Amino acid sequence: MAIEFKDSKTKENLMRAFAGESQARNRYTIAAETARNQKMYAISQIFLFTADQERAHAKRFYDLLKNLSGATITIDGGYPVDHYDRVVELLQSAEHNEREEAEDVYQNFGNAAKEEGFLEVASAFFQIAKIEAVHAERFGKLANLLETNRYYECENSEEWMCLNCGNIHHGKMVPEVCPVCREERGYFIPLELAPYMEPAIYKSVSKNA
Numbered sequence: 001m002a003i004e005f006k007d008s009k010t011k012e013n014l015m016r017a018f019a020g021e022s023q024a025r026n027r028y029t030i031a032a033e034t035a036r037n038q039k040m041y042a043i044s045q046i047f048l049f050t051a052d053q054e055r056a057h058a059k060r061f062y063d064l065l066k067n068l069s070g071a072t073i074t075i076d077g078g079y080p081v082d083h084y085d086r087v088v089e090l091l092q093s094a095e096h097n098e099r100e101e102a103e104d105v106y107q108n109f110g111n112a113a114k115e116e117g118f119l120e121v122a123s124a125f126f127q128i129a130k131i132e133a134v135h136a137e138r139f140g141k142l143a144n145l146l147e148t149n150r151y152y153e154c155e156n157s158e159e160w161m162c163l164n165c166g167n168i169h170h171g172k173m174v175p176e177v178c179p180v181c182r183e184e185r186g187y188f189i190p191l192e193l194a195p196y197m198e199p200a201i202y203k204s205v206s207k208n209a
């Protein structure tokens with residue numbers, strides 16, 4: 001039986017998703033400030049980078065509601081209070097929320113949209129679920145490195161990138177200040193987690209340097 005969009009569960013789920021993405025964007029922006037205050041500049045940048053992607057998700061869901069412009073959609077929903085002073089807890093809670101979206105919430109929303117016959121919406125939920133899984137993975141790795149004191153040092157030689165100047169440092173430990181730009185070590189990030197380029201590209205560049 002065909003369901004009209006204005007009477008659908010899908011329109012409510014889109015509004016729930018818009019609310020959830022909007023809140024995630026703000027939570028990450030606030031988390032970025034906390035990380036920055038603790039001199040974890042690279043982690044702060046990752047929160048901002050991710051916040052901007054949540055804005056893009058919010059926009060996609062909001063665009064799919066465009067036909068209902070002028071209407072008010074009333075929803076209920078649960079939203080997390082993840083206001084922590086420790087960056088590791090901010091990362092862990094972010095990982096948890098991203099995973100829940102990826103594996104549970106957006107799968108259910110996608111299936112419901114499919115059942116109601118809104119295939120474009122269903123595909124947006126499934127596509128964005130995949131991105132949230134990548135977010136979860138990245139936040140989880142960072143949380144784990146911080147928690148086990150392996151963010152700035154490791155047993156075997158590794159590589160880190162200074163996100164301020166792009167310097168790639170090889171060794172067992174990140175120096176107190178970047179030897180190139182002289183900024184604090186908080187700008188360094190393990191190279192595999194630097195989000196701006198393919199690691200393979202970094203490697204060939206750094207080998208030739």
Ligand SMILES: [Fe+2]
Pocket residue numbers: 021024053054057058128132
């Ligand atoms: Fe998102």
Ligand SMILES: [Fe+2]
Pocket residue numbers: 024050054098131132135
């Ligand atoms: Fe996300």
